[in-house]
Amino acid sequence: MKPRITVIGGGHAGLVAAIASAEAGADVTLHEAHTTLGGRARATDGPHVAHEGPHVFYADGPHWTWLTERNLAGPLCLPPARAALRAGFRVDGRLRRVPPAWLVRMVRDRKRPAPVDRSFAEWAGERYGERAAAGAAAAIAVATYDADTGRLSAAFVWDLLHRVFAPRVPAVRWVRGGWAAVTDRLAERARDLGVRVELGSRVTALPDTPVIVATELASARALLGDPSLEWESGHCLMLDVAVRRHPRDMFVLFDMDEGAFHESYSMQDPSTAPPGESLFQLDVPVRAGEPRAEAEARLERFTDLALPGWRDRTTWRRTAVARGRTGALDLPGTTWRDRPAIERGGGVFLAGDMVAAPGMRGEISVNSALRAARGAVTAAGLHPADR
């Protein structure tokens, strides 16, 4: 008889936790409320394959090692040839092909330590000037999805800034076929290891332990009856748009004014759009109290810069809002260690992108899932290294 472990949630955190637990010899059941797996990594069915957000991997860190050791991340796409020629920055309302000098200075200063307990706006403003601090905060909204990134911890923002603008090679990777392909590979690996996957199975009370709660934090709060399970996250409006191809369409456009971001999906992975069309994802952080129509108008003005004449070329589009779903953000005085703890006591463990694990966005889900699985496996009387 193998010891039992229950996993609640079938996003990437739940799937990784289930695999790691089963690899250690546990008898695992995973419950997913929806009729499909993947959570926020779900994508639309073709011919336009769009996600909730752009969804890329940074090819470094423990999440990457774990996924690639098991062949679960790839096949992957590299940036298209001549991508640099189609990259740009919006600065003071104008399109620039090279980054502003202040961004280059900040990137070169990567060894300078930034304080945890001060806001990025305050700390960077003193060192690089207010325009540079505001511009860098807007630029890194590509990873925070927050309209006021300057209010976050300087150490948190500084780390993200270097991760995104001076990444360690091989850096950004897109998954061929989109993130749903990763979900499929994780699900196959879990089933091969004997994990029972119960779809359409919303859990309303904590089952016998050990249990790993790998849901969004709001669901975990309700399940554990613990109102303290809260953390800061972003709020953005997204536009997925397919257009008839045009040579002046940008591959990627960063925004030093309002924190918007534009990225191609089909240039690096033609399987995500029908022949002759290009698929793009754009987003802009929503300001506090801002009506959706105003945020949409701002995003459309940004799209004018990224995709000239896009309104007349559009073949498919959709808009969506993501609020509190874009991963953990750390305010001054806090680091990832202060987020809700993974180990809750009594054989209950949390996993997801808002809990106490390192990384950014989906990486937090994978890293926390591995820690949660280690805890659950130990609570079940197994050794995490058992295979």
Ligand SMILES: Cc1cc2nc3c(=O)[nH]c(=O)nc-3n(C[C@H](O)[C@H](O)[C@H](O)COP(=O)(O)OP(=O)(O)OC[C@H]3O[C@@H](n4cnc5c(N)ncnc54)[C@H](O)[C@@H]3O)c2cc1C
């Ligand atoms: C706009 C946007 C852009 C993003 N871009 C990136 C990116 O480029 N790179 C990156 O790494 N990450 C990115 N992310 C973040 C990434 O999508 C998430 O961090 C990751 O998918 C979260 O996975 P998860 O398993 O922790 O949570 P989820 O995917 O939310 O999974 C939780 C699952 O639990 C289920 N569930 C909830 N309650 C219950 C219950 N009571 N019983 C049973 N099941 C339940 C839900 O249905 C869901 O399937 C982005 C997110 C957004 C919104």
